[in-house]
Amino acid sequence: VQLVESGGGLVQPGKSLKLSCSASGFTFSSYGMHWIRQAPGKGLDWVAYISSSSGTVYADAVKGRFTISRDNAKNTLYLQLNSLKSEDTAIYYCARRGMSNYFDYWGQGVMVTVSS
Amino acid sequence: QITLTQQAESLWVSPGEKVSITCRASQSLLYTDGKHYLSWYQQRPGQTTKALIYHASIRTDGVPTRFIGSGSGTEFTLSIEDVQPEDIALYYCLQTLKKPYTFGAGTKLELK
Numbered sequence: 001v002q003l004v005e006s007g008g009g010l011v012q013p014g015k016s017l018k019l020s021c022s023a024s025g026f027t028f029s030s031y032g033m034h035w036i037r038q039a040p041g042k043g044l045d046w047v048a049y050i051s052s053s054s055g056t057v058y059a060d061a062v063k064g065r066f067t068i069s070r071d072n073a074k075n076t077l078y079l080q081l082n083s084l085k086s087e088d089t090a091i092y093y094c095a096r097r098g099m100s101n102y103f104d105y106w107g108q109g110v111m112v113t114v115s116s
Numbered sequence: 117q118i119t120l121t122q123q124a125e126s127l128w129v130s131p132g133e134k135v136s137i138t139c140r141a142s143q144s145l146l147y148t149d150g151k152h153y154l155s156w157y158q159q160r161p162g163q164t165t166k167a168l169i170y171h172a173s174i175r176t177d178g179v180p181t182r183f184i185g186s187g188s189g190t191e192f193t194l195s196i197e198d199v200q201p202e203d204i205a206l207y208y209c210l211q212t213l214k215k216p217y218t219f220g221a222g223t224k225l226e227l228k
Contacts (some may be wrong), residue, residue, distance in 0.1 A: 034217075043208065043219055043220070043221045043222045044157075044165075044208055044210075044219040044222070045219065046210075046216055046217040046218065046219065049215070049217075057215050057216075059216050060216065093165065095165075098167070098170065100151075100170050100171060100174075101153060101170075101212045102153075102155035102167055102170040102171075102210070102212060103155070103157070103165075103167060103210065103212075104167050104170075104176065105164075105167075106164045106165040106166075106167075107164065108164050
């Protein structure tokens with residue numbers, strides 16, 4: 001199993017960014033997937049979840065601004081980040097939902113910096 | 117939402133010692149299927165975050181037997197027996213009983 005995030009970078013407040021998580025080594029379409037973030041020097045925060053059937057759930061802090069999606073043909077998970085705020089600055093990780101409802105595999109993370 | 121409290125920000129340990137990291141939930145993490153939806157994760161610099169324990173006490177594949185998860189209801193513990201230098205890391209608990217899923221604040225294991 002391998003998860004590789006990309007798409008991070010420096011972005012101004014109010015702007016948008018789209019993160020990708022490329023999955024390999026397993027049947028991507030069969031698994032739910034999560035995004036988690038970690039602000040610099042801080043702990044882990046769950047951001048969003050998409051089920052294998054594309055049902056979605058969001059943390060209150062990002063609801064209405066972020067959109068999680070997936071393309072099973074491309075084995076790729078996405079996170080669209082809109083109306084970015086400085087407090088969204090963090091490393092963003094994708095993780096697979098294990099069969100026993102825990103986060104069994106994680107990517108290495110991608111940095112998003114929101115600053116003018 | 118369910119709050120997870122990891123009381124200790126840091127714990128100091130010598131190689132070979134045993135250490136316990138606690139995680140307290142604001143409500144029971146026991147589901148009607150009889151399982152606790154509490155898992156433990158290890159973060160080491162330069163490595164991907166690793167799942168250690170799920171359902172409070174089940175080790176994931178390949179995790180050494182010195183990692184032991186225990187507890188029930190609202191009180192959970194990750195014990196590491198015979199600590200090795202490679203165990204120096206950040207440890208987080210996570211509840212997946214109810215969304216929004218929540219993590220503890222983390223406990224940093226450091227060498228004495």
